[in-house]
Amino acid sequence: MEEQNICPWCYTEIVWDEEIGPEKHCPHCENELSGYRTMQIGIDRDEDDREEDWDEKEEAKQDDSYNEDSNEGFRQLNVSWLAAEQTIRQITDSQDEAPECPTCREFMLEAGKQSVTLQPTIHAATGKPVIQSPFETVTYICPSCFQTSTVLGPEARDQMLALLTPKE
Numbered sequence: 752m753e754e755q756n757i758c759p760w761c762y763t764e765i766v767w768d769e770e771i772g773p774e775k776h777c778p779h780c781e782n783e784l785s786g787y788r789t790m791q792i793g794i795d796r797d798e799d800d801r802e803e804d805w806d807e808k809e810e811a812k813q814d815d816s817y818n819e820d821s822n823e824g825f826r827q828l829n830v831s832w833l834a835a836e837q838t839i840r841q842i843t844d845s846q847d848e849a850p851e852c853p854t855c856r857e858f859m860l861e862a863g864k865q866s867v868t869l870q871p872t873i874h875a876a877t878g879k880p881v882i883q884s885p886f887e888t889v890t891y892i893c894p895s896c897f898q899t900s901t902v903l904g905p906e907a908r909d910q911m912l913a914l915l916t917p918k919e
Contacts, residue, residue, distance in 0.1 A: 756773065756774070756784070758777040758779065758780060758782065758784060759784075760777060760780050760782040761777060761779055761780040761782070763777065763779045763780070765777060765778065765784070835894070839858075839860065839894050842860050842861075843858045843860065846860070846861050848861075848889075850891055850900065850902065852893035852895065852896060852898050852900070853898070853900065854893065854896050854898045855893060855895050855896045855898070857893055857894065857895040857896070859891035859892060859893050859894075859898075859900060860891060860892050860893075860894055861889060861890075861891055862890045862891060862892045862899070863889075863890055864887050864888065864889055864890070864904060865887065865888050865889075865890060865901075866885050866886075866887055867884070867885060867886055867887070867888055868884050868885040869884050870884070871883060871884055877914075877915070879914060880914065881911055881914060881915060882903075882907060882910060882911045882914065883910060883914070886903065886904070886906075886907035886910065887903075887904035887906060887907050888901045888902065888903055888904060888907070889901070889902055889903075889904050
């Protein structure tokens with residue numbers, strides 16, 4: 752007579768003959784069929800009885816332990832930072848550009864524009880500067896690591912490309 756078994760790993764029905772004996776490994780998934788890796792969780796009747804004796808004082812004590820400040824385990828939740836994240840998301844969504852921070856890869860917030868005046872360098876290869884002074888830059892601040900970054904403003908970019916483009 753054949754006995755049937757089901758593999759606890761792949762749920763395949765394993766049919767084996769009494770003459771050969773039970774399989775030690777599943778022929779389909781090759782996992783062991785012995786029970787040494789299987790956890791049996793038993794519910795003792797004593798534990799059920801103790802749960803019935805649970806009273807409101809113990810429940811209140813259990814609820815209060817949730818509120819205790821502890822420096823163990825996970826980092827403490829910073830409520831003000833969670834509130835700021837929503838505002839940061841709204842600001843980055845409203846910006847024309849939101850560059851990534853080169854340090855931590857968070858989106859940066861536009862802090863403002865600055866007019867830069869400098870003595871331009873005349874390059875020998877082109878015979879002219881790469882940008883004319885004054886020009887505008889846009890400063891961005893990372894809300895996560897507070898790194899700042901400055902990029903040319905849109906008009907200054909166009910001016911730079913026009914000066915670098917060869918005229919025919």
